[in-house]
Amino acid sequence: MTRTPRGQAPDVGVPADLAEHMTVAEQHDWVRSFLHRHPVSRRTALKQGSGVVAALGLASAPWTLAACASAAGAPVAVVGRHLAFGDDPTRSMAMAGELTAPPPAGAMVVDLGQGGTFGAQIPVEVRRLVSQVPQADGSIRASDQYFVHALANGLQPGASYQYRFRMPDGTTTETATFTTAPRTATGPWSFTAFADQGVDMVPPSGLSGFTNEPYKPDDTRRSMTPSTSMVDRVAATRPAFHLLAGDICYADPSGEGKPVKSTGSSKSPSGFDSFDPTVWTTYFGLIERSAATTPWMFATGNHDMEALYDDNTAHGARHGYGGHAARLDLPRTGPSACPSVYSMRYGNVGVVSVDANDLSMEIPTNAGYSGGAQVTWLRQTLTGMRGDPAIDFVVAFFHHCAFATSASHASDAGVRAAVAPLFDEFSVDLALQGHNHQYERTNPIRRGRSAAQAPDGATVRPETDGTTYVCVGSGGRPRYSWQAGETDRYRGDTTPDSGVNVVSYQAVGESAKLPDVVDWSQARYLDYAYVTVDVVPPPGPGQTTTMTLRAITDTGQEIDRVTLERRAH
Template sequence: MTYADPSGAGRPPVHTTVAGTVPAGYDNFDPTVWDVYLAGIEVSSARTPWMFATGNHDMEALYSSHGYGGHLARLDLPNSGPKGCPSVYSFVYGNVAVLSLDANDVSHEIRTNTGYSGGAQTSWVERTLKAYRNDPDIDFIVCFFHHCAYSTTLQHASDGGVRAAWSPLFDKYSVDLVMQGHNHLYERTDPIRAAAPTREAPDGSAIEPAKDGTTYITAGSAGRPRYAFQAGEPESYRGHIVAGSNVVPNSYAWQSDGTKLTESISWSRTRFDNYAFVAIESDPGRPGGTSTLTVRGIDEYSKEFDRVVLRRSVPRAGHSGRH
């Protein structure tokens, strides 16, 4: 979020540098980055709620609560999640249920906080997804977190721990959209179920998650310098479509022993390596009709470069009128 943990590894703090450098294995934390960050978002956050998830650069070892004390002191996060997981919560916006998850708890790549919830978070995820999917007033379920279950970047690619812990639950409860960070670029997958793409979904596609599976988007492209895709892996987006580029033979997923397992994948549909953000718009349908969730990739000049529309049938009865 703020890069308050410079290394992104939750290293212990040091208050004295050696010849102006931080000793190996330590971090020199600078709490003033919080001031800079919060001032930077103030104009927007004064009018629009900002909902936060924690990533590897948020584990400030000088604080308690697994390094999240800085967040607890500064942010009034919802307390609807499991005890001891301050950035895990859910909320409902109209016909859309949203879950914020802490991927530090299940990451294979960066293991500082791996397992800190003792399985409580994943149990909560299943209970919460089940309740939302059984709610007739909820059409779409969106999850957002930091480490990527599906991505092909050179720096971090996919985290096998996240994929193993949560993707089966996303399949089981038909999660519509997963938003990921960590990798500093934009990448959208084809819909995925059981770790494989179910169909091709080029720019402009209509996707039916109940049948097609979950769409995963990496959206780490809003601030920090860009990362690279794998060698020989071109960008592919509207106006710059590269045929066959969804196949990446040299991606990888992090394993529990800290190694990278090479994998050849065919689910990487859109790749954009520049500054961008994602806009999501819900259009609730009438009973017996269709609800849509339009997901758009937009560059720093407000130009749209990617779009898909997720569609779900609305039951004829059972809606309370929350829409």
Template sequence: MPAALAARMTIAEQRDWVRGFLRARPVSRRGAMRGAAGALAGLGLVGGLGSALAACGTSSGPAAGPGAGAAPAALPGVTGRRLSFGADPTRQMAIAGELTVKPAGKVFIDYGTDTGYGATLEAEVRELVSQVPQQDGSIRAADQFFVHGLAGGLEPGREYHYRFRLADGWTGPDAAFRTAPAGRAPFSFTAFGDQGVNVPKPQLNGFSDEYYKPGDDRRTATPASSLVSLITKKAPAFHLLAGDICYANPSGDGQPIRNNAPKDAESGFDNFDPTTWTAYFASIESSAATTPWMFATGNHDMEALYDDNKSGGTRHGYGGHLARLDLPATGPHGCPSVYTFRYSNLGVLSLDANDLSTEIRANTGYSGGAQVDWVRRTLAAMRADPNIDFIVAFFHHCAYATSKSHASDGGVRAALTPLFDEFSVDLVVQGHNHQYERTNPIRAGRSVLAAPDGATIRPETEGTTYICVGSGGRPRYSWQDGVTDRYRGNTGPDSGTMVNSFLNTSDGAKTPETVDWSQSRYLDYAMLSVDVVPGAAGADSTMTVKTIADTGQEIDSVTLVRRARGGGPVALGGSGWSRTSSGLSVPA
């Protein structure tokens, strides 16, 4: 697009112009693969996983010449397999992957209680074309094909095997998963946020998210990958990711896309690399192919490229997620990453803090209050259900955290914490700040009691525990001046639980505050490993939250206790798929 023309257009007008340009100048998949060879090599995807990116090329420039050489021929198959719960985790499992080439025919998922399978469903193929404007006026395009199927009618608490199969005869490897139990049974889950990908990838000019600091000698060389390895070994019932998933959008401001912008270029644009999603799904497959990964959205997950904040029934840059992710459609209309599910005696809420943030305002207020209204109704229903003992909420921007970077978000705190107080939410998992920090139990903004490492807390009377675990792999942040780490095994100075920090307020200011709740802090890479043990009616149920560093060392723990009220199974309804206005489908 000529620069002078682009300067007079909105991003929506530019998108329409680009679509017309590409329709008039079609690029063959073979030519696109030639153009993509350099990008694939930079991602470490040439050969093997190299076929995972179906097509990527520069559409507005000349085709590669005869001497340029061709990219390796892509072989048919499925990579980046991953699971997520349907609306009813006892009877449904969403199964997804990414095709390495455009399918020549139908794609199938075989599943059953053993490797004889016995049941087959036809997978839905969702094509995602990413037309990425470049600073020089060209367009770099990626054509990806994601496959999705919803296995329903399953039996609770049972192991199932599955595999992908293509019409041309290709058959994928076997994997297995287990549905949620019908009644109350012990289980474990894991959680972190702000993960990214620990593989080499092309560096866009401008903002980079590869700013690891020297002297960071407590972490492994590849923290995101190391944490996945720990999760794979533990094999939890599910994993929660509190936003900022893969960092395909490294700047995270929710702005229109224009790549390779130098640091002194026009402001107001984000870089974006859709191939990062391919590398990301491959990097988590060792766990996600057998363990449901449940995602919340963070600021780096707002991708205006696909929908100009409009398609797929959304208005906030989540159109690409509708092609890649399966999220239970149990939340309010128009909020695709807001949902709930139940597992044994635990109720879980995924919330979208982008709607509430006063710090990063690209999506602030998009739900018109519908999300907060839904949170109130959902929490009230959970507390009225005698089969639910514990409630966990997870989202991105922090209601309570300290750091030099983002610290606490005033909009999130104002919208959610009064509800968490009212309905006695047990645990809140947050991201955004690249660190680990656990609060004392909080009510009305203050510590109710001191809860050091190993403490036991009764949330019904002692408040909600907030944990920032944005320590999933991206470069670490720093504490406020004079604030130090505070965790099991730390031999350094202890700056205590009362520290200085700030609150992002509605006028964009960072309002200083002194907090009394910062109980445990670790400025490196870690995840939560949570063991839930339901009690019989009238006895205690426990939820033990352990913090595991990427080296495998346990550095903190706390146990939450509630008196169990009931013991019957949890029954949830809902099945099938619903089609959105963009032509994509999502689980319903």
């Protein structure tokens, strides 16, 4: 019986005479079984070119660190280390990295200690991620990656630890350090944030088109490699943690969550998204100099919907998030159906990660996937934070903008409708957004309008003034453009600007736009910038506490500043 007539199912590399009698799921299982029997490396591809390659249409180049290291006989090592807080930032820390080859026999551990000695061993979990990427020519490019994870619990609040990964043969990574969140912050501290980062370098696969797209000819006020420069700045700052509001590495350059079929570049065949899983290897290598010592906390954006993994149920994949389950550790404090939705507290600041893919009207691929569970959870979480005497400020971060202007995405009506009423009700202080490749800060907003003017250097009182929304999608990817007639507006700009009242739009569908005349676009910078948020805890109950947001370019110039002020509990 023919189950999938030729031309009516994706060509994933199964011989055509077999494929027409299989479901897509059965084809998926067949490919996994084939790859298990025929590991892909340069050696096997060259030696058995008429066998393995011809049978499956596999490209002959190795496509992972593991394949390269296996072919070269190199020792196994851990690279691309990155940290994330566990469910309780005062007591837990997750440590992760990627193996350069399949795991050797024996147990891997993380050595953990204080004061220059290692007194504990944490078991390491190895998560294998097999990626079978259909190519436009009918072949399959296969990636076999191994990610290592260790979770340290029972740590002391506000304490520094050193750690290292140790292989079964005794070899170790370099020692790195981290510090847990304090139970109560008694002195000033900072965190940083941006979104839409990507990579500046060619991934290990060597495929073209997955690096930065060409910059515009007049894009002259930037470093040569904005994405790398951002990491340099964050590493030099040594914040308590870093927030990335979605669109992490752009392994999926299309960002629409469509089925995967790659051309070997960022150009996708009609109806498909290109995808290169090895971009993640490059990305983790890029951020390691910061992320190995500073927790990087991620939200998911549209370029993080990797449809290849919808059938990869080994890690509980849903809606293209299966790869993230293998690579990332995120707190599990949100709804079970939403892996990138969580909350945490650091000092007197509560932080909430929102998955805007669930709320978007512009890119509806994952819209509504939580069945309303996320919004219900968000209300409960904000209720709890506002009732917690240890929390003064509430910060939310997410990808698609509730309030922003640009010619490319502007504001997403679905996101605005979901979060803005809650942020008004619970007096959320700061919302960090991405999606638009630019820096933009609003006046404090209530009920969709400016509640106060907040020029550069102003002090905002969120309890009465409203929520400040900041788009910081200026993390490294090629910039967008403003609406017609709209201009930059930032400290140091000497040219006439178009003011805070501009004509923009809300996205109400994939191509549908609702005109939006806004009175809140206070600061704008159409190039590369991140934010540092400096928190000064209150000296005592009932005293003033502040949170100052500073926008800093990739070249180190501060271009905007606003201070949020509250009376502590």
